[in-house]
Structure formats: structure tokens, C-alpha cells
Amino acid sequence: MALSKESVLATLKNTPLPGGGDAMSRGLVHALAVESGVVRFVLEGAPEPELVAIRSVLEAALHALDGVKSLSVVIPAAAPKGVKIGSHPKPQEGPMPVAGVRHIIAVGSGKGGVGKSTVAANLAVALARAGKRVGLLDADLYGPSQPRMMGASAKPSSADGETIEPVVAHGVVLMSLGLMLREDEAVIWRGPMLMGAMQQLLGQVRWNAHGDLDVLVIDLPPGTGDVQLSLCQKTVLDGAVIVSTPQDVALLDAKKAIDMFGKLKVPVLGLIENMSTYICPNCGHEAHLFGHGGVEKEARRLGLPFLGALPLALEVRLAGDAGTPVAAGDGAAAEAYAALAAQMIAAGAA
DSSP, X not given: OOOOHHHHHHHHHTSOOTTSSOTTTTTOEEEEXXXXXXXXXXXXXXXXXXXXXXXXXXXHHHHTSTTOOEEEEEOOOOOSTTOOOSOOOOOOSSOBOOTTEEEEEEEEOSSSSSSHHHHHHHHHXXXXXXXOOEEXXXXXSSSOOHHHHTTOOOOOBOSSSSSBBOEEETTEEEEEGGGGSOTTOOOOOOHHHHHHHHHHXXXXXXXXXXXXXXXXXXXXXXXXXXXXXXXXXXXXXXXXXXXXXXXXXXXXXXXXXXXXXXXXXXXXXXXXEXXXXXXOTTTOOEEOBTBSSHHHHHHXXXXXXXXXXXXXXXXXXXXXXXXXXXXXXXXXXXXXXXXXXXXXXXXXXX
16 A cells, blocks of 8 residues: 555544553644655644654654655754744744844855854844844754854743743854754744744844844844745845855855845945965964955956955964854954954944
């Protein structure tokens, strides 16, 4: 007998669960899809430890079915009590401001690996050191790295089961899906769940829990996908900052990001050349491992501001891994981010 949605449903109904009942009668199975031997669904509606045990039972039962080639049973992120993260987006008429936030800056890139998250974290800290009230939203939902880079491990809370209380690190109000997950836990969501989560992280987080923010910095995922589209369509942005290395391959993708923001009517505030130079700590020789000046040249060609060149420096990587962004300290790298923050303030974006 060929695998079908009906046979999967029958198995789910006839498999006893720890604690009694079955997955269907208890309403634990959502978004079930069965196609070409691939079975996917979301498991929610019980405490996470119980869901983990239930998942093991259901996976064993479903793997025993003829025709099952692949099985994905997703347990949503452990949100604060009473709050569900990852629901489908709610209808909304046009872009809206975020309560308690004066300015919003998105930090994007066309591809991964160019240091976008490092720039976002350090820019947020530099703005806070310049006297601004700053928030940082980690919108890289598949690969949230801001909790590690900002040294944050506290869990967000909710007093009413609706709004989410963010955490604070290095003077910055921080929210990330990574604060609700184990470090090695994957987020396996389709586009609608990503878009819904993005809407929630903007609208349900109490960004002004410690006073209205002057600026919210949003660390976007690489590329031009669902999260970027959802953000630009549902939120009033002051603009976007594009991060790229000087190499041609990175610039090709950066130009796609610039094109996307243009089509979505979001101003590009400027371009940053990251990993621009490398100074050997032993001999002081300056090298350009990824080329040099390509981003500045592209900014001139497009008539966009060039916001500066940031070095490739070991201290930046070590600081991020240690949870204390380099902008929180002193030295040349911190001064570079302070200058970047000053430009954002002077331009009226923060």
C-alpha cells in the first residue's frame, strides 16, 4: 500500500503516547504534509520535555510505515511561557512602526561570511557607547549568532503570555531566537513560519522595556528571502546598511541586496567594506587578502555613501567568540566602529 496522508494520520491516531491518549486527539500535530515519501509536521501543545519524548515514540511508529523515506518532526522554539513563536503572519495593512522605537536600521548582505553579524553587534554597542538607547534584533532566524557574540545567556520572559521581555547585554536591549534554543538546535521552518516569527519579534517584544529606543539595529540573514521581504513589507525602516568584503564574488551578491532594498522602497544608507586590510601582528606588513577598495568604488558608481573600511583583525573574532564585542573596548577596531556610529548619528539614522 502506497504511503498517504491517510495512512500517516491513522498511525498517529493509533500510537499510544506517554501520559495517555494519542497525538491527534490531544491536538499535538500541526501542518502535516506527506509528499513523495517525505513526512513533515510540527509537534506542539505540551511542555518541551514531554514533546521530546512524544517525538521519539511517533518517529519510531512512522519509520515502521512502508514508503517513508524521510521524516521531519519539528518542535518549535521554547518561547517564554504562554508565547508561541513561529505562527503564520497576521494580516497587516502596509508597513508599521515598532512601538517605542524612533529609528530602525537593517544590516544586510548579499551572502554569508562577510561579517554582517559582527558589524551589527559592534555597531549596536558603538551606538550605545555614544549615548544612544539601542536595541539589537537577531533576525538571522536559521543561524542566530548574537547571543554568543553579545555574551547573553538569560532567557526572555513574559509576564502576560503575550509580550516578550528582551534581555540586556553591553548596554544594548537584545532579542534573538537563539536565546530560546540550545546552541546546537536547528530551526526547521517554512517561509510562513519565518515571516510570522519576524512579525512577532518586532511587534510582541517590549523593545521599550527600559525606555524608548533611539535606534533598533536588525541583523538580517544573508540573501534576499522571506525574512527581508517580511521586514520591508511590514515595518517602517529608516534604511539599510550593506556589508561586503572587497572581493568580486561578495560584491556581486551585495549588489543583489541593494537591488532588493531599492525594489522594496527602503533607502540604502551606505556600504561598508569589511575585512578590508590585514596587518600582520609580527612584522606589521599590510595585506589585502580579499582585495581592497572594491566596495568604495561600487558605492561611488551607485551614488551611495561609503561608510568606511573595517580591518580583518584577530581581536575582532576573539572578542565576538568571547561575548564582548570589540566596540565595547579600546583600540583601533573600537575606534573604527565608533566612527561608523558617529556617521549614523550625523545622518539622523540613530
